[in-house]
Structures are given as structure tokens and as C-alpha cells.
Amino acid sequence: MRMINEVLNELINFANSNENIRGFILQGSTVNDNVKEDIFSDLDPLFYVKDTSVFTDNDEWFNTFGKPIAFFKDEFKQYQDKESSFTRLVLYEDSFKIDFGFAPLSHIENANDMPLYKIVIDKDNVIPLPLTKTEERFYVKAPTNEIYQKAISEFLFDTSYIVKSLYRNEIFFTQFMFNILNEKIEVLLNIYLGIKYDLKVNPGSKGRYYERYLDKETWQLLLKTYSGSDILESIEALNASMKLIKYLGEYISEKLCYPFPLAQFQDISFYLEDKIRLIKAKHNLK
Numbered sequence: 123m124r125m126i127n128e129v130l131n132e133l134i135n136f137a138n139s140n141e142n143i144r145g146f147i148l149q150g151s152t153v154n155d156n157v158k159e160d161i162f163s164d165l166d167p168l169f170y171v172k173d174t175s176v177f178t179d180n181d182e183w184f185n186t187f188g189k190p191i192a193f194f195k196d197e198f199k200q201y202q203d204k205e206s207s208f209t210r211l212v213l214y215e216d217s218f219k220i221d222f223g224f225a226p227l228s229h230i231e232n233a234n235d236m237p238l239y240k241i242v243i244d245k246d247n248v249i250p251l252p253l254t255k256t257e258e259r260f261y262v263k264a265p266t267n268e269i270y271q272k273a274i275s276e277f278l279f280d281t282s283y284i285v286k287s288l289y290r291n292e293i294f295f296t297q298f299m300f301n302i303l304n305e306k307i308e309v310l311l312n313i314y315l316g317i318k319y320d321l322k323v324n325p326g327s328k329g330r331y332y333e334r335y336l337d338k339e340t341w342q343l344l345l346k347t348y349s350g351s352d353i354l355e356s357i358e359a360l361n362a363s364m365k366l367i368k369y370l371g372e373y374i375s376e377k378l379c380y381p382f383p384l385a386q387f388q389d390i391s392f393y394l395e396d397k398i399r400l401i402k403a404k405h406n407l408k
Contacts, residue, residue, distance in 0.1 A: 145170035
């Protein structure tokens, strides 16, 4: 497998030798000093080009960087009054992945909309310098009581779908609903970490850095919220999720003086206990 610097040099040569490409910046984890490089590290080049169709109307240029074994294409209207930009995510035979981006020159003035980037090539000296070279724009945002209450209320309500699907042995739907619960847990975990680190913490997209920042006890409890296909495992994961929500909710309530909905939590806890008893009886579980 190629090293990052080797592929970066290939990208620089690609940009320098193509008159259509006027600028080249790097995005993603490779420009974040707090992200450790490993075998899955990739590159996220964004090219500012005069004509995007050169790279979107055919895929032959993929082969410039190796043999593609999988790819994903997308087009998005980033700005209402400007042309579309495009992504071409390519996985190569040697396991290296490059997430190409192509944007028209009209997007250059909006470069600082990106949280973090590094200018590699600027042929016309027009790309704005980054506003920051650190990950501070990824830090958790200051919470509100409304966000806090909404996350807990929706979590508690959605647990009813878990017990319903377990009773009916609808395991695929059960897993889907656990993912929904995780979204609410994520909201509270981010508030929790924001308190712990004075809003100067980057938990990563969808909590990918949680293990780095959570205390050991909270991390272990979070792990217990994940279940397998077994009904008893799912019940244990649901109970762990309720325990985690109560811990996070009460911690946040104490630190930020937000009222914890204890009555609603207790009502749902009794409801779940009753339904779990019925689930175990139906499926002959102890």
C-alpha cells in the first residue's frame, strides 16, 4: 500500500500538469494534527477547476492513481446561485482511498465555509487563507435546554418501538430502532463532553473519537448499549441505554441547571419492565 506522502505527490503532479485545475486544497483528517495516521488514513483533495465536466463526464482519469475497485459519485448544489460541485470517492486495488472533490472557480471565495483545510496549490493566488489551522470549528456547540429536553423525550418515547419489535421478533427493525436511540444518546454525550472540556472538544463525526475523551466508566456503559441478534442481548442493551440516559441526563441537569424529566423517565421505566416481562414469557426466556 502506498504511503500518504507518495499519493500526495501524485496529486500535486496531477494538478500541476493540468491547466484546467487552478487550485488544490486538502481537507479531512490529514490536515487535523489531532488525528493519528493509520493504515486506513486517506486523502481528501478538492480541486478548483475551470471546467468540472472534464472530470465528471468520464472516469478514465481514475486510473491515473491506480486500479479502482470501487467508487461513489455525487453532485451537490452547495450554493444556490452557483454551479454544482462534485465528489468522486475512489478505492484503489492497493487499499488506498482518495475522496476527490471538484468545484468550479466561483466557489473559491467561499473556501472558509470549510471547517479545516490546507492550501497545496494556488496557481492564481486567489484562495482565501484558512481562518484557523486547528480543529476548533469541530468543537461541540453550546447546548440549550430545548435540545437537552428534546433528546431525552424522544429517546424515552422511541424505546417503546424496541420492546414492540422484540415481542414480535422483528430483529432487523429492532436494530434500526437502536440506531435511532443512539442518535439521542449522541446528543447527550456531546453535551456531557462539552461540560467536561469547556466546549473545547471534538468528538468526531458520529462520535468516532468518544473513546478518546470519555471516562472509562461511561465508555464501558456506552459499549453495553450495543446488542446482537439475541433477544436477551437486546434487552440488556436497552437496559444499559436507559441507565446511560439517566446518568447523562442527571449529570447535565446538575451542571447546567436543566430540569431532568424524572417522572417521565420513571413512567417509561415501569412500562419497559412490564413489556420485557411479557417478551420473556412469550419467547420462554429467563
